[in-house]
Amino acid sequence: MKIYFLLILMAVAVSECFGSTPAALRGLRLEASVEATAGSGEFAPLYMASNRRGTLSSADNVVLSAGAVRPMECDRRLSYGYGVELWGGYSSAVGYNRYDVSTDSWGMNRRRPPALWLQQLYGEVKWRSLTASAGMKHEGSPIVDDRLSGGDMIRSANARPIPGVRAGFTGFQPVPLTSGWLEISGELEYGRFADDGWWRDHSALYNGHVAQGEWMVYRRMHLRTDPGRPLTVTLGVQCASQIGGTTTYYRDGEIAKVEHRGHKVADFIKILAPVEKGAEDYVLGNTLGTWDLKAIAAMRGGWSLSGYFQWIWEDGSGMAKLNGWDGLWGIELKAPSAAAIVSGVVVEYLDLTNQSGPIHWAPGDHPSTSITSEATGADDYYNNAYYNAYAYYGMGMGRATVMSPLYNTDGYMSYIGNRTRGIHVGVEGRIGRVGYRVLAGWRKAYGNGYEAMIPARRSTSLMAEASMPLRSVPGVRIGVQGAIDRGRLPANASAAAISLTYSGLWR
Numbered sequence: 011m012k013i014y015f016l017l018i019l020m021a022v023a024v025s026e027c028f029g030s031t032p033a034a035l036r037g038l039r040l041e042a043s044v045e046a047t048a049g050s051g052e053f054a055p056l057y058m059a060s061n062r063r064g065t066l067s068s069a070d071n072v073v074l075s076a077g078a079v080r081p082m083e084c085d086r087r088l089s090y091g092y093g094v095e096l097w098g099g100y101s102s103a104v105g106y107n108r109y110d111v112s113t114d115s116w117g118m119n120r121r122r123p124p125a126l127w128l129q130q131l132y133g134e135v136k137w138r139s140l141t142a143s144a145g146m147k148h149e150g151s152p153i154v155d156d157r158l159s160g161g162d163m164i165r166s167a168n169a170r171p172i173p174g175v176r177a178g179f180t181g182f183q184p185v186p187l188t189s190g191w192l193e194i195s196g197e198l199e200y201g202r203f204a205d206d207g208w209w210r211d212h213s214a215l216y217n218g219h220v221a222q223g224e225w226m227v228y229r230r231m232h233l234r235t236d237p238g239r240p241l242t243v244t245l246g247v248q249c250a251s252q253i254g255g256t257t258t259y260y261r262d263g264e265i266a267k268v269e270h271r272g273h274k275v276a277d278f279i280k281i282l283a284p285v286e287k288g289a290e291d292y293v294l295g296n297t298l299g300t301w302d303l304k305a306i307a308a309m310r311g312g313w314s315l316s317g318y319f320q321w322i323w324e325d326g327s328g329m330a331k332l333n334g335w336d337g338l339w340g341i342e343l344k345a346p347s348a349a350a351i352v353s354g355v356v357v358e359y360l361d362l363t364n365q366s367g368p369i370h371w372a373p374g375d376h377p378s379t380s381i382t383s384e385a386t387g388a389d390d391y392y393n394n395a396y397y398n399a400y401a402y403y404g405m406g407m408g409r410a411t412v413m414s415p416l417y418n419t420d421g422y423m424s425y426i427g428n429r430t431r432g433i434h435v436g437v438e439g440r441i442g443r444v445g446y447r448v449l450a451g452w453r454k455a456y457g458n459g460y461e462a463m464i465p466a467r468r469s470t471s472l473m474a475e476a477s478m479p480l481r482s483v484p485g486v487r488i489g490v491q492g493a494i495d496r497g498r499l500p501a502n503a504s505a506a507a508i509s510l511t512y513s514g515l516w517r
Contacts, residue, residue: 036083038516041095042076049505052104053417055493057449057473058505060410061161063148064170064403065097065129067416068122069505073099075129078516082136084180092133093147098126107421109216111263119421121211130171142177146170152195152232152248153302153318155342158356158436160451161410163300163320163338164248165228168410169402172226174201182234195246196231200278205403212404214421216263221398224255225273227281227295232302244304250407251281252397253295269396296394298324300337312346327366327386334364336389338409349440356436360411363429365389365459390459391428399424411453417500427455427463427499449473455499469497477511485514 178197232246404416432453
């Protein structure tokens with residue numbers, strides 16, 4: 011942590027924001043869309059719903075969006091930006107099991123997305139190489155392509171943005187005294203989960219727990235070699251933590267315990283490097299993250315070939331890489347122009363089946379035990395015994411191909427299939443005026459860190475979409491999409507969609 015802050019201070023002292031903002035991006039950009047989907051199941055297929063910021067999950071929808079964005083201008087020392095985006099419409103309902111303790115019976119709890127919600131609302135400012143923002147803003151992955159990948163392991167495009175404040179660098183900045191061969195990028199974000207009602211409304215309230223009032227702290231730091239050379243290497247770490255809040259534990263429909271964790275101002279500092287043990291001998295908060303590595307090789311004709319991995323960890327055993335080959339492994343091929351017939355190809359392999367072994371034993375969990383040794387296994391990625399699953403409004407904030415709690419119609423609000431492996435392929439390009447994108451994948455889930463799926467569940471997914479601009483109406487594109495799932499993660503599904511989108515500058 012000392013090295014991290016030292017590098018930040020050095021970069022702040024001398025760095026500038028290099029590059030210029032294209033004229034096409036200057037000013038206020040207006041955006042709007044309308045989309046209609048129809049499907050065969052309760053949920054939209056995987057690749058129709060994933061990595062679209064949590065804006066669609068039901069099978070049948072008619073949704074509209076409207077927004078305005080004023081981007082910051084990178085070639086100015088001092089600049090500002092802001093954005094707002096509204097979504098609304100109709101979506102079909104999904105039935106979740108709900109236990110009624112007063113009648114000792116189970117019933118069907120039908121839930122649907124709201125008719126109107128605020129997707130983005132933020133303001134941001136840049137000075138030299140630093141930027142700060144407040145509000146709800148879409149953020150991208152620092153490692154993977156959000157359009158073609160199955161999703162970043164920690165910060166994907168799968169869920170809505172969390173309201174919060176954040177500060178960091180404007181992209182990569184040169185590290186002083188390295189003669190330009192090393193650059194640094196980093197950011198720090200404090201956010202407040204605003205989905206308390208969603209967890210209460212979708213949980214079965216029978217077994218498990220529901221947390222309210224949680225906070226999130228996200229931080230990352232990446233170092234990159236000179237991008238002007240034939241080979242560029244990026245190395246870094248991402249961390250996301252949950253702290254504070256109140257957790258209610260349910261056992262057979264009864265409230266077994268209510269735990270008020272609370273938080274102090276000092277906790278927001280301590281969580282940056284959570285090593286100090288707090289109440290009941292546990293480390294403060296719940297922290298997960300990844301070790302990231304990406305290498306990009308420049309090829310003839312402007313093409314580039316990348317290889318990357320994200321090694322996930324949920325506790326100390328994963329940080330020390332005692333969880334075997336667990337993580338995301340990917341290859342990416344990019345063309346020099348988005349107008350190429352094939353402009354991008356991504357192939358990824360995901361393996362989360364080791365989890366540092368099947369046994370987790372902490373003496374603090376068993377005060378009367380005579381076994382004082384520890385076994386730090388059963389990492390149970392994205393789940394925690396005290397906090398909600400790593401999801402926002404039910405959609406996983408990490409890898410989208412790990413089935414989110416939203417899809418658990420039994421009302422058990424945790425990841426039930428995080429011990430999984432799979433393959434994902436994404437291709438995009440343009441044929442004439444028509445742009446296309448194809449996503450395909452296979453996955454198999456064996457359960458989570460503590461409970462097995464017997465038998466294991468499999469799913470094969472495919473999505474194809476095409477879009478083209480309307481010559482008669484500048485800025486408007488028409489798009490069609492079809493997707494299909496076959497398997498039990500969560501179920502067979504198929505759907506088709508048609509959309510109209512508009513993007514243009516207001517002058």
